[in-house]
Amino acid sequence: xxxxxxxxxxxxxxxxxxxxxxxxxxxxxxxxxxxxxxxxxxxxxxxxxxxxxxxxxxxxxxxxxxxxxxxxxxxxxxxxxxxxxxxxxxxxxxxxxxxxxxxxxxxxxxxxxxxxxxxxxxxxxxxxxxxxxxxxxxxxxxxxxxxxxxxxxxxxxxxxxxxxxxxxxxxxxxxxxxxxxxxxxxx
Numbered sequence: 714x715x716x717x718x719x720x721x722x723x724x725x726x727x728x729x730x731x732x733x734x735x736x737x738x739x740x741x742x743x744x745x746x747x748x749x750x751x752x753x754x755x756x757x758x759x760x761x762x763x764x765x766x767x768x769x770x771x772x773x774x775x776x777x778x779x780x781x782x783x784x785x786x787x788x789x790x791x792x793x794x795x796x797x798x799x800x801x802x803x804x805x806x807x808x809x810x811x812x813x814x815x816x817x818x819x820x821x822x823x824x825x826x827x828x829x830x831x832x833x834x835x836x837x838x839x840x841x842x843x844x845x846x847x848x849x850x851x852x853x854x855x856x857x858x859x860x861x862x863x864x865x866x867x868x869x870x871x872x873x874x875x876x877x878x879x880x881x882x883x884x885x886x887x888x889x890x891x892x893x894x895x896x897x898x899x900x
């Protein structure tokens with residue numbers, strides 16, 4: 714148990730049997746009346762965002778979330794297999810839990826796997842990853858008024874938008890949160 718005064722971004726709370734991550738919080742002390750804490754919470758399983766207000770000093774139940782760096786081994790068709798690099802234990806994670814992270818995961822890549830009481834909650838990748846463009850059309854000059862983009866397929870099979878000068882076989886940096894192109898990787 715913790716109080717609302719102890720809240721931090723990234724903390725996981727257990728509210729009415731559901732796990733919620735604190736996305737943002739703000740202590741508010743109005744001129745009249747008692748202080749309160751305004752929070753933005755994200756449901757760990759559904760991804761739904763809600764705003765919730767607590768009275769200052771209210772007790773909230775925190776959830777024990779174990780975040781470990783694990784190595785992604787392979788996809789067996791029904792689930793993704795990760796290995797704990799310290800104990801060599803392997804766990805299977807369903808595609809629903811992996812979510813959009815699958816678009817940026819290569820075999821033998823590290824990822825953070827969060828668990829609560831033996832149940833996998835989510836898979837977290839770094840903010841950006843470096844991947845090779847496996848296929849893209851040649852960019853045509855003159856068919857745009859400003860810097861244009863074109864679709865390109867990454868080595869994971871995911872499609873993103875890249876500038877016209879990018880060619881197949883180039884390594885690029887991609888934002889894992891919104892699939893945006895961040896730049897070329899000098900190799």
